[in-house]
Amino acid sequence: MGLKGKVLVAQGGGPTAVINQSVVGAVLESRKFAEVTDIYGALHGVRGIIDENFLDLTECTTQNLLDVAATPSSGLLSTRDKPDAAYCKKIFEVCRAHDVRYFFYCGGNDSADSCRIVYEEAKAGGYDMQVIHVPKTIDNDLKVTDHCPGFGSAAKYVAQAFAGVNLDNRALPGVYIGVVMGRHAGFLTAASILAKQYADDGPHLIYLPERPLTKDKFLADVQAAYDKYGRCVIAVSEGVVGPSGKAIAAEFTSEKDAHGNVQLSGTGALGDMLSDWVKAGTSIKRVRADTLGYLQRSFLGCVSEVDRREARDVGEKAAQYAIGHGKSGSVSIVRVGNYIVEYKLSELKDVARESVHMPDKYINGEANGVTEAFIDYVRPLVGPLPTHARFSAPKVEKVLNK
């Protein structure tokens, strides 16, 4: 029997299509433990904790929880706050005042770090509380875990988006540039290739933040692809860097987010700049750029079934580890078969702060595409995709223009 007390759940950072599955998984599983007196949800993440801005999720019906689980974006709302030690001390004091003994925080590496500090502060304060980091991020850049809940659904959206614009670009040829989210890791941009079927389908070029890009190289690649296919579809990460290692997009905005990072999303500047490069540097006339933007992480109605299931699972495991086993840590996914996963509890410090990049083995030698190994890695996470077809018919012999 674990310690008697309340459960507190919260969500931090950028939303995903399945982040509510994790919260609801944790809530439903927590309800099974007799030692849980109430289940609170903090609104707007850690900010809501220090403001004692709580919903009493004990009062939710099962159907309401299931409805929210199937809803994209953070149902408990989110925050970009990145708490320091003093902030985390306040978190633990609020938890103590409310008799919270189990705290589940769903987020990325910053959120894992908050969990780590809160856990340390509680221990230092002599307060017995289990803290579990529940992983989520569309960037897929967390340490230890094989992949991150939220990524598969975003990857599915990106794959279906590029399959569509590839068909559009085939009908009205030219250069199409699609800018994809991912500040430091290229996983999501690389997923643009997943719905490719025919040998000449786009994306024909993929640029990731893991490899610096020069204007000359970019224009040479585009010209070569255009010469070969009569058109060119390009997937480029919003975080793509120049030779100096500085984000190319950063040259065009001075706005910083709450973490002091340059704003990469929510602007069309990078796409428009690359578009201008092509217009000025080649003779290609029709050049279009779209920035996929916030739809990648929130579009209503595009969820990977595997992602949905795993997001629920990591929430449930959080409750089992904390309440059933009295443990703290970060829930990680381990791939043990093709495709089978298991879950384990990792040390918070091993997941906190730092993030990962795409491994070299997933990036091609020309730094403008991905390898088969990447496709093998990512395909099970996205699951089945809609397919597309071309008319399979012979050409007709000309009569007038022979």
Place this chain on the structure above:
Amino acid sequence: MGLKGKVLVAQGGGPTAVINQSVVGAVLESRKFAEVTDIYGALHGVRGIIDENFLDLTECTTQNLLDVAATPSSGLLSTRDKPDAAYCKKIFEVCRAHDVRYFFYCGGNDSADSCRIVYEEAKAGGYDMQVIHVPKTIDNDLKVTDHCPGFGSAAKYVAQAFAGVNLDNRALPGVYIGVVMGRHAGFLTAASILAKQYADDGPHLIYLPERPLTKDKFLADVQAAYDKYGRCVIAVSEGVVGPSGKAIAAEFTSEKDAHGNVQLSGTGALGDMLSDWVKAGTSIKRVRADTLGYLQRSFLGCVSEVDRREARDVGEKAAQYAIGHGKSGSVSIVRVGNYIVEYKLSELKDVARESVHMPDKYINGEANGVTEAFIDYVRPLVGPLPTHARFSAPKVEKVLNK
């Protein structure tokens, strides 16, 4: 028994998610008529006709046709060519050389005009040929018809997109601006409201090309919505105009398309400009803009069932009118019930060239939203949408911050 000869099908203008349904509907229905010797598909629209760039669709299997029907974008590829009389004369001469007696052209008002001229030229040349315009456009701006195939699916995508970004914006509040396609007609932008459920859901403001927008009015609207909701989601048409009647986006690009129109799509300039207006003109810090871009008309896996069915129907009707009844014209959709449609054949001249705007009754008095009448009009075209839910739970009483 109609005239013995070939059928020719082609697609023009911007692709849609269901334009291949229409072509395949025409092909499958044409196969039922004994007088049809062969069925050709021209590649890249009217351009492919004068180049005699034909596929022999007689050789397609039924399964291949059904697979292409379910594929977005123009399977026969498209063109922006807007033929004049000389061009149309060439079209008819190629048709005569190949014994084409039935020509079906799937497109918007420009394509209807091409049909009209080709029909006149054939008649003037003493060549007996039926020409049918098969309607399509995501802009929903064709005359006569109640609505246009292609619009319902694009509207569904836009509705799901705004439902998602509304949830995202609720989790991380600020101002979100989404730029939607539609050069002169606001139907698609207005459809952003369709998946709204809760009273405070976005979009909170909708700007259409039918009503001029001033910077002062825009900033006052945004501030008022932000004060009321603590956030603001805005849907704005790419074709929104200033007081002079000139497209606001036009001030930021000089590129013209093949028709001499300013390029509105494929750039983030309008969204970024409106974003800058808010940043400079209010004290709101978090402002994000996305341009929904080409995904609106091509995203793989977002089709309205009603739209899919009607797109197939108009293709089939084209074959019935031309081959079965020996008639030429434009296929129109007539709404005869809630929701029931019938099809009729209209005069080509009544559909060609001019397009329609959103009627006044669909636009609210403040020129920043839509009416219930619009929602009643558009909902059946889009069909059922995914839903979203919030935690239904009481607030917890504060302990420390009372």
